[in-house]
Amino acid sequence: MKRILLLLAVFVSATVTAQNAPDSLQGWKISGVTSLTLNQASFSNWTAGGENSVAVSALGKLFADYTNGNFSNNNALTLKYGMLKNESDKHARKSEDLIELISQFNQKFSKNWSATGQINFNTQFANGYNYPDDSTVISKFMSPAYLTIAPGLLYKPVEYFSILMTPITARTTFVLDQDLADVGAYGVDAATYDTIDGVRTKIEDGENMKIKVGAFVEFYFKKEIKTDLTLESRLNLFYNYLQDNNIPDDKLPLDMNWQTFVNYKLNSWLSANVFVHLAYMPGDVFIDRDVLSGKSKPVPNEKLQVLQTFGLGLAYNF
DSSP states (O other), X not given: OHHHHHXXXXXXXXXXXXXXXXXXXXXXXXXXXXXXXXXXXXXXXXXXXXXXXXXXXXXXXXXXXXXXXXXXXXXXXXXXXXXXXXXXXXXXXXXXEEEEEEEEEEEEOSSSEEEEEEEEEEEOSSOEEOTTOOSOEEEBTTBSEEEEEEEEEEEEEETTEEEEEEEEEEEEEEOOOHHHHHTTGGGOOOOEEEEEXXXXXXXXXXXXXXXXXXXXXXXXXXXXXXXXXEEEEEEEEEEEOSOOTTSOTTSOOEEEEEEEEEEEEOSSSEEEEEEEEEEEOTTOEEOOHHHHHTSSOOEEOOSOEEEXXXXXXXXXXX
């Protein structure tokens, strides 16, 4: 309930601020969308069956763009959080959780090309669990977190589409929770153990960060397809040059992240949106109770990860 009240407060304050903010401020252009979606289902003597449930999700997307001659700075902040409570569940479950900040600096040197530097950072708000086991924490704020620093060239033939290419990119994975770091969660090096007097004893802590160096390319598309219908899609690929023991020898050391957001503004206060997130990160591993207790070793996640959400509710676009 505290999280829901906090989300309501953030939504209201963001909306009020957006209404009072000018479209531009000394070269800055501010835009974005905030939404709050509530879903509820109730069944009583329903022949086809069903389970009572309630869900709430909040979304905030803020864009801040600065232009001064051939120099530009583009910033995008995405905040998403959702909770789902089924009647049979003892506690509410987290359904979505994302904090993502992308900042790009560009110095244009020709019509379509710019020297650029981009910083990507993402993590989550709250603990994640290995459902239906709601007592085993497998992720936390800053566990994991990902920071990508990508200097390179930006090709932008039209206003709504660009390609960022960087031959040398640094990507750091952070796992600040020591229990998760000790088992090698999210690809960091696990703790070292030994058996002393028949007792498994930790000799050295697991690493809290892991640095990768590789090539990075990002395709970005954002356009109002028709009046009040906006499509935003960001696909990035990272090829790791360094040896990663978490990736099987027959697998390509390539991380893929593809986020697509479609927002349809129904009127001033209502909108429908669809969010699809595809990820392939073979260096990540599955974490469960047995891994955390030391009974088994983490297994690389070689499968495509898919997240899809649909929302229809209170929203404000600015």
